[in-house]
Amino acid sequence: MAQPNWSNQTMWTGDNLPIMRGMNSESVDLIYLDPPFNSKADYAAPVGSMAAGAEFKDTWTLQDVDIAWLDLIQLKHPKLNRVIDAAMTDSDKSYLIYMAPRLLEMHRLLKPTGSIYLHCNQHASHYLKLLMDAVFGRGNFLNEIVWNYGTPSGGRTGGQKPVKVHDVLLVYAVDYGKHLYVRQYTPYSTEYVKKWFRHEDEQGRAYQTRSRGGVIIRQYLDESPGMPLSTVWSDIMQLSSRRGWFPTTEREETGYPTQKPLSLLQRIIKASSNEGDMVLDPFAGCATACVAANDLNRQWAGIDVSPVAFDLVRRRIEAVGGLFYDIVNRKDVPKREDLGKVPPYNAPENKTRLYGEQGGECAGCDVLFPIRNMTIDHIIGRKQGGTDHIDNLQLLCGACNAVKGDRGMEYLIARLRE
Numbered sequence: 001m002a003q004p005n006w007s008n009q010t011m012w013t014g015d016n017l018p019i020m021r022g023m024n025s026e027s028v029d030l031i032y033l034d035p036p037f038n039s040k041a042d043y044a045a046p047v048g049s050m051a052a053g054a055e056f057k058d059t060w061t062l063q064d065v066d067i068a069w070l071d072l073i074q075l076k077h078p079k080l081n082r083v084i085d086a087a088m089t090d091s092d093k094s095y096l097i098y099m100a101p102r103l104l105e106m107h108r109l110l111k112p113t114g115s116i117y118l119h120c121n122q123h124a125s126h127y128l129k130l131l132m133d134a135v136f137g138r139g140n141f142l143n144e145i146v147w148n149y150g151t152p153s154g155g156r157t158g159g160q161k162p163v164k165v166h167d168v169l170l171v172y173a174v175d176y177g178k179h180l181y182v183r184q185y186t187p188y189s190t191e192y193v194k195k196w197f198r199h200e201d202e203q204g205r206a207y208q209t210r211s212r213g214g215v216i217i218r219q220y221l222d223e224s225p226g227m228p229l230s231t232v233w234s235d236i237m238q239l240s241s242r243r244g245w246f247p248t249t250e251r252e253e254t255g256y257p258t259q260k261p262l263s264l265l266q267r268i269i270k271a272s273s274n275e276g277d278m279v280l281d282p283f284a285g286c287a288t289a290c291v292a293a294n295d296l297n298r299q300w301a302g303i304d305v306s307p308v309a310f311d312l313v314r315r316r317i318e319a320v321g322g323l324f325y326d327i328v329n330r331k332d333v334p335k336r337e338d339l340g341k342v343p344p345y346n347a348p349e350n351k352t353r354l355y356g357e358q359g360g361e362c363a364g365c366d367v368l369f370p371i372r373n374m375t376i377d378h379i380i381g382r383k384q385g386g387t388d389h390i391d392n393l394q395l396l397c398g399a400c401n402a403v404k405g406d407r408g409m410e411y412l413i414a415r416l417r418e
Ligand SMILES: C[S@@+](CC[C@H](N)C(=O)[O-])C[C@H]1O[C@@H](n2cnc3c(N)ncnc32)[C@H](O)[C@@H]1O
Pocket: 014, 015, 016, 017, 034, 035, 036, 055, 056, 256, 257, 258, 259, 260, 261, 282, 283, 284, 285, 286, 287, 288, 289, 303, 304, 305, 306
């Protein structure tokens, strides 16, 4: 398994796609992502809050995404393409085209023992489930978690429909059975204790009786771990609903729109990683997952297009520390170090192999050319994090190569369609 080609406590500022492309395969233990949901809302942090200046757009049109991505997905990932085709509106479609290549990278980055929690809601969860099935495989679906973050009260209750009080977490393993799961427990409810731990021994300790292999044993309440964690989480409240009602530290309340509670992330991290493991949040926001990972002695990396994320993670972590934390802010696309000895991209053996694989056709215009008229080209441009590995190479005819230049393949495909 590869080592990460970045240091612990790194927050990248930039688009997560090229950055993830430059990260080593199988170098991450746990990914939590809370992407934009296609909610048709634009979020902005209140001016004056710790997160002021952060905003992101959550409405999608086909102009927003490189539509030519679709051609690449059609070519290399027919299952994903079927899912994207099933989208009902252009807006859903563009959202899925945006998510698909990012999920493919996340799958590549995870170790075989790793898992991924995709945080979403009713706007896109059903489409994302299909996308995740296509990328991770249905057999690796662990569960859908319902995060019930509040009660149907207050401002939520106005609509002509049942009141929404939950988000969804889609949880997948890379390889079901090999994945890590550390059992978690929640405290028993008073009713449960009253109903089941009915007996008391001579010292006044509550217990229930159980049959183990035909023998009746006592299970003491004070020795019981609690309720095994289920798929419905109702004990963690949404931050905005806590505001003004419960005392919270400034560290918890950054004012970042869509901020998630630390306790939610702590639970996920405890259930699916060990101390020292690497946790990645590619849509870090105000870096809740990174802060929680740091608290729990995990390594972490975060990525967000908003530069506010770096400032927030540093301030949030330093607020509790008093220690010196060496948090790195990077804006570059990392260079993969896990590809072994890769021959130079223009090595003759690459050319011969690609010519055979492409059956002599140019990968752009599909016309047959003799090998001497073909040039080796990077499918994903090097500036976008593409590597010199043969998987990222193709042969183009002179004309196609001239049009494409050092841009991504999507540019050439778009131009060929004109
Ligand atoms: C729903 S918020 C995440 C909130 C986060 N879980 C927290 O607790 O603060 C989604 C984040 O994704 C970021 N984002 C959107 N597109 C991105 C991209 N292509 N690359 C990196 N970050 C992106 C936005 O700036 C926003 O901060």
